[in-house]
Amino acid sequence: MNSVFKEDVLTSDLPDRFPRGWFALGHQRDFPVGETKNIFGFNRKIKVLRTNDGISIDVGDGESWPVLERNQMILVWHDVEKGDPDYLPKKIDECYSDEWSDYGMASFVVKNNCRELIDNMADKGHFGPVHQAPFEGFWNEAKDHTYTQEMTADSPILGRDLFSQATYEGPAYMTTYMSAVHDGMKVESRLAVTHIPLTLTSFQINFGVMVKKVPGMSAEDEAAFIQGYVDANNYAFGQDVAIWENKIYIPDPVVCDGDGPLRKLRKWYGQFLVNRADIPSGLDLKKREF
Amino acid sequence: MTDQELIAPDLPEQRDPKKAQLKPGWYKVADSNDIGSMEAIQVDDFPTQIVVWRGKDDQLSALDLYCRHMGASLACGEVEEDGIRCPFHAWRWSGEGSCNEVPYAKRIPPKAVTRSWEVDELDGSIYVWFDRDGNSADLNGERIDELSF
Numbered sequence: 001m002n003s004v005f006k007e008d009v010l011t012s013d014l015p016d017r018f019p020r021g022w023f024a025l026g027h028q029r030d031f032p033v034g035e036t037k038n039i040f041g042f043n044r045k046i047k048v049l050r051t052n053d054g055i056s057i058d059v060g061d062g063e064s065w066p067v068l069e070r071n072q073m074i075l076v077w078h079d080v081e082k083g084d085p086d087y088l089p090k091k092i093d094e095c096y097s098d099e100w101s102d103y104g105m106a107s108f109v110v111k112n113n114c115r116e117l118i119d120n121m122a123d124k125g126h127f128g129p130v131h132q133a134p135f136e137g138f139w140n141e142a143k144d145h146t147y148t149q150e151m152t153a154d155s156p157i158l159g160r161d162l163f164s165q166a167t168y169e170g171p172a173y174m175t176t177y178m179s180a181v182h183d184g185m186k187v188e189s190r191l192a193v194t195h196i197p198l199t200l201t202s203f204q205i206n207f208g209v210m211v212k213k214v215p216g217m218s219a220e221d222e223a224a225f226i227q228g229y230v231d232a233n234n235y236a237f238g239q240d241v242a243i244w245e246n247k248i249y250i251p252d253p254v255v256c257d258g259d260g261p262l263r264k265l266r267k268w269y270g271q272f273l274v275n276r277a278d279i280p281s282g283l284d285l286k287k288r289e290f
Numbered sequence: 291m292t293d294q295e296l297i298a299p300d301l302p303e304q305r306d307p308k309k310a311q312l313k314p315g316w317y318k319v320a321d322s323n324d325i326g327s328m329e330a331i332q333v334d335d336f337p338t339q340i341v342v343w344r345g346k347d348d349q350l351s352a353l354d355l356y357c358r359h360m361g362a363s364l365a366c367g368e369v370e371e372d373g374i375r376c377p378f379h380a381w382r383w384s385g386e387g388s389c390n391e392v393p394y395a396k397r398i399p400p401k402a403v404t405r406s407w408e409v410d411e412l413d414g415s416i417y418v419w420f421d422r423d424g425n426s427a428d429l430n431g432e433r434i435d436e437l438s439f
Contacts (some may be wrong), residue, residue, distance in 0.1 A: 003360075058300045111299045124361075125394050129380040140410070199298040241425040243378050246363040248302050254360075254401045255407070259379075262360075 002078060006136055014113055014200045017080050018042050019272035021145075022089055022172030024073040024194035025205055026205060027105050031055065031074055041196040041204070071095040072103050072208070073192065075173065076089070079180050080277055086147050094190050094210065103208030105225040106234055108241070113193055114203035116244045116251050120147045121168065125259035130239050131155070133162075141287035144172050150286070152173045155180070159187065171272040172196065173192045187231060188212040209233060260290045302339075302363070304356045308422055310337030315432040316410060316417035323352070325416065330374055337420055340407055341365040348402035351385025352407035352418050359389075359402065409410035 008143045015077050019262045025031075025039055031050045039046045047058040048067075057076055066077035066085055071092045094100040110116070120126070121140065128134040133155035141148045148167045159180025166176040176191035185229045190209040215220060255262055264285050271279045307406035319333045319342060330343035342366040349372050354365060357364055362378035363422065369375075375382045382391040387406035389398055408419040410426040415435070419427035 109297070112301060123360075123379075125379040125392075128393070129377060201299050201301050202297045242366070245360050246302065246366055247378070248304055248361040250356075250358070250361045253358075254399050255362055256392055256395040256399045256402070257397060258392070 002131070010124070012158075015115065015273045016132055018078055018197045018200075018270075019114075019171035020079045020081070020086075021172055022068065022075045022085065023076070023078055023196045023271050024075050024171045025196065026107075026204055026209065027075055027103055028069055029102070029106075030071050035280065039196075043197075043199050046076070048074065050170065057274075059238050059247045060256060067137060067243055073194065082103045083276065086276075087169065089173055092175060092190065094212075098213075099129060100190070100212050101226055103210045104223075104230045105206060105208045106230050107204055107206040108234075109198065109202055110241055112204050112247075113249070114197045115201055115249070115269065116170070116267075117195060117203070117205070118168070118194075119262060120240070121147055121166070122260040122262045122265035122290075126243075127153065128152075130243060131236055137289060138260065139287055139289050140265070141284060142264065142283060142285035144284070145271075145287075147265065155209055164189070171269060176274065185214075191233065205237065207237075209231060251285075258286060258290075261285060293386045296346075302356070304354055307337035307420070310420070310422065312420060312422070312430070314421035314425065314428075315419075315434045316412075317420050318415050318433070318435045319352075319418050320410055320416045322416055328340060328369045330365050330367065330369050332363065333372045333418075336418060337361075337422075340418065341367075341374065342409060342416065342418065343374050345369050345374075345385070347372075347384065349395045350409040350411055350416060353383055353385070354405045355388055355406075357381065357383075358404045381413045 025048060031037055031048055033052060035048050035148045036047055040047060040185050044059055049056050055067050055137045057067045068075045070089055124138045131154050136153050137152040139150040141182040146167055146169055150165045153162045154160055159182050162180045164173055164176055164178040168174045172195050174193040178189045180187055189209060189211045191267055195203045195205045209226060211226055268283045271283055319336055325331050325333045325344045328342055330341050333340045333342055341355050342352045344350055353395045355363055355365060359381050360378055362376055364374050364376055365377050365379045373382045373384045380393050381389050384390050389402035392398055406422050410417045
């Protein structure tokens with residue numbers, strides 16, 4: 001037996017909490033006035049009631065969490081310290097524009113801790129083997145509660161001449177601007193990749209896709225086009241899930257040149273898993289290419 | 291499945307083999323025909339989870355199941371030559387437990403090493419050597435065909 005490791009145990013502890021931040025519960029159209037919806041998240045039942053006066057959240061035990069309706073989504077602020085929100089997700093003009101479609105939504109459950117999803121932001125090396133989408137350029141930047149990835153690629157799945165800029169605002173709300181060429185035509189799209197943890201070992205991804213309307217396109221064609229994008233993203237996530245549900249978490253990975261700033265990203269994400277007073281300094285990352 | 295199993299599953303782990311109170315010996319992990327040419331299987335009924343594959347020239351090899359890089363299951367990867375390529379970042383591992391190719395890196399980190407296990411095939415069965423104290427395999431060692439955890 002080759003014993004190169006001092007510690008033979010490769011199990012890593014799960015986080016002791018759900019992260020602090022804004023979490024999207026779903027698209028606003030799915031929460032009609034006068035209806036109460038029950039959602040499972042954060043290992044509890046969450047009642048969402050929309051009235052003419054707005055939306056209220058009941059998480060039991062007489063607790064109520066801050067709620068926000070923004071960019072077509074209903075978001076709640078989760079914070080074990082029960083503090084006020086530290087930031088608000090930025091408004092995205094396209095979510096309020098007639099030139100763009102609404103979000104087409106889809107969701108699925110992943111059996112692992114939600115931190116697995118975050119690694120993708122810095123994980124430059126997985127795009128080729130997992131998504132058959134080798135990139136050309138890859139940039140990362142971290143600033144306060146935001147983490148941004150920019151990428152140029154040539155993807156048989158998501159489109160040729162792909163440019164994407166994806167930004168996390170907090171641990172669970174990511175929005176992406178994307179442009180790609182399909183059949184010789186430039187297509188601009190926006191993604192919202194959000195998730196809520198169900199328990200410490202499962203989470204639900206709720207993602208939305210909207211496209212810039214093409215002049216002259218019928219509503220029917222537009223719906224089919226958006227669905228095509230939803231399907232393409234579902235397919236790409238399916239490739240990730242096959243990995244996520246059959247892996248362990250390596251807390252301190254051996255990385256090589258070309259791996260992207262995985263350790264830096266995980267430190268940035270760690271700020272949402274500790275009390276505010278315990279957030280270390282030096283989490284920002286100046287934008288650079290990897 | 292209960293709701294609890296659906297939403298609060300136990301996550302995979304790479305068990306510590308030293309915790310297995312087993313005598314040294316060759317433990318049967320599969321029948322010979324369970325692993326075809328250039329195929330890999332995952333074995334859970336062993337002191338730790340392992341991947342066992344049949345590479346070039348029908349050579350059998352075994353490593354800890356989970357990739358030391360970012361933790362993916364090597365059993366979901368592809369057998370290539372006498373090694374196995376991880377499905378997550380395409381690192382290729384030799385049967386001796388060293389990473390011998392990272393497609394996107396100029397340099398392979400010296401620490402990119404995992405634990406390898408000695409494999410032997412006899413009379414239609416595939417055996418993997420286990421000794422808690424780390425002594426190397428003895429071809430005359432005891433064959434243990436039944437293992438239950």
